[in-house]
Amino acid sequence: MKSKKILIIDDDPIIFKTLGDFLSEEGFQVISAIDGLSGLEKAQKEKPDLIVLDIILPRKNGYEVLEEIKKEESLKKTPVILLTNLGSLNDVEKAVKLGAVTYLVKSDYSLKEVAAKIKEALN
Amino acid sequence: MKLKIKLYQKITRHIYDDFNLKKQAYNLGVEVWQTPSFLFICMGLAIMVAMAVVYFVSFHYDSPFVLIISEVLVVIIMLIVGGFIIKSVEIFAQANKTKSEFISLASHQLKTPLAGLKWSLEFLLSKRRNGLNKEQISILKDIEELSLKMEQLVSDLLDAARIDSGELFLNKDKADLEGIIEEIEKNNLSLLKAKKISFSFKRKNKVPLVMADKKRIKVVLDNLISNAIQYTSNEGMINVEAEKKDDKIKICVKDNGIGIPSDQQKRVFEKFFRGTNTEKLFSRGTGLGLYITKNIVEKSGGEIQFKSIEGVGSEFCFWLPIEEKKKR
Incomplete structure (x- = not known):
């Protein structure tokens, strides 16, 4: 069975390395980008099955990236999980309004739980 | 009847809170005379005095100008004191925005x-x-x-x-309270063994899943059970009990620990509160656990109560609705 392709867009190298390595070990094909603009370009080029997106990012923030993904015909059905450390009601409401499937606060979840949420969103 | 009593309690608490100037000043971080309620009372009193003066003047000098003067006076007072109130509310709003x-x-x-x-x-x-x-x-x-x-x-x-700042956000999940309690017990097993505390978890009937924020409800149970473990001496006991009653689930955490002094029990759910007996025995702790616990329970549509006797033990019970309430 072909492994699912996950794009992680996060500017924190420790976060995308640990999450990326963990997901690889769980059988996913992982690609990553360290800013919003290159993340969007990679999404357009690689057509991932799911995108894990941070909010505070250089060159284009997570909300802007999410907005553009949802506008693009070839990407708009790709589930996007927002994985951030902003956890206010406003942030969550904004993310849901823009079309994110789940909103996760990094420090509240273990790698295992994030992987479970990704599998859930892919099904 | 129960609903009427609850409504009455809500209204009286609301009025009490509005006129509890000391508490309001403490919450807003200002002097008592700067609180909106105090300024509002001042405005009311000033208007009453102005009206009384006008009444006596008009009684002695029968003139239509008196009515005009009285209205002008009231408007001036409202503008001056109202201006103060608006200014103070603006300051609070700005402070709140900065805090947020x-x-x-x-x-x-x-x-x-x-x-x-x-x-x-x-x-x-x-x-x-x-x-x-x-x-x-x-x-x-x-x-x-x-x-x-x-x-x-x-x-x-x-x-x-x-x-x-009213920004606590709760997710909506199906929370397995039984599983959460078992997990907390497992996480604290070494501590329970070290203190030789007997821990029991009784289910009076089948514990259903509840619509609530799993992570936050875990915080609630973790706070109550951790407190019980921390404040129970060696060879003590902790009983956790779960019971489904109508459309609610009741969870109680009972210990035979140091208890809470009766004169301090009113302040248990206040921010940064720590009982004097706990401060003497344990240097750790922020005094935020029960404050957060109460707020999570209430925001989830439930309520929390406790009883405690110093030197005998404490029992904290909270109720949660099983089904999600329409308004959260």
Whole structure:
């Protein structure tokens, strides 16, 4: 069975390395980008099955990236999980309004739980 | 009838809170004379005095100008005192906005390195465990435990700040209370063994899933059970009991620990409250746990109560609706 392709867009190298390595070990094909603009370009080029997106990012923030993904015909059905450390009601409401499937606060979840949420969103 | 009593209690509490100037000043971080309620009372009194003066003047000098003067006087007083009220509300709103921005920034800046630390350790201990010897695993587990404590502290501080600014957000999940209690017991097993505390969990009937924020409800149960463990001496006992009653689930955590002094019981759910007997015995603790616990329970549509006798023990019980309430 072909492994699912996950794009992680996060500017924190420790976060995308640990999450990326963990997901690889769980059988996913992982690609990553360290800013919003290159993340969007990679999404357009690689057509991932799911995108894990941070909010505070250089060159284009997570909300802007999410907005553009949802506008693009070839990407708009790709589930996007927002994985951030902003956890206010406003942030969550904004993310849901823009079309994110789940909103996760990094420090509240273990790698295992994030992987479970990704599998859930892919099904 | 019960609903009427609840409504009456709500109204009286609302009126009491509105006129509890000391508490209002403490909450807003201002002097008593700067609180909106005090200024409002002043405005009312000033208008009453002005009206009384006008009444006496008009009684002695029968003139239509008196009515005009009285209206002008009232308008002037309303403008002056009302201006003060608006100004003070503006200051509070500005302070609130700054606090909210600070919470957002602090939340991100503090939580990012903590998440990185936690995930790195989890990765090492789960996927690279085979390359480590027993001593290395033990050291990493100690670091993991410390990082979790640090994370808990940051979360408590941020949650308290979010509660203050009305920004505490709750997810909607199906929470398995039974599973959460068993997990907390498992996590505290070594401490329970070390203190030789007997821990029991009784289910009076089948415990259903509840529509609530799983993570936050775990915080509630963790706070209550951790407090019970911390404040119960060696060879004590802790009983957790779950019972489904109509459309609610009731959970009680009972211990035979040091209890709460009766003169301090009114303040138990206040922010930063720590009983004098706990401060003497335990140096650790922020006094935020029960404040956060009460707010999470109430925001989930439930309520929490307790009874305690110093030197005998405490029992904290909370109720949660099983089905999600329409308004949250």
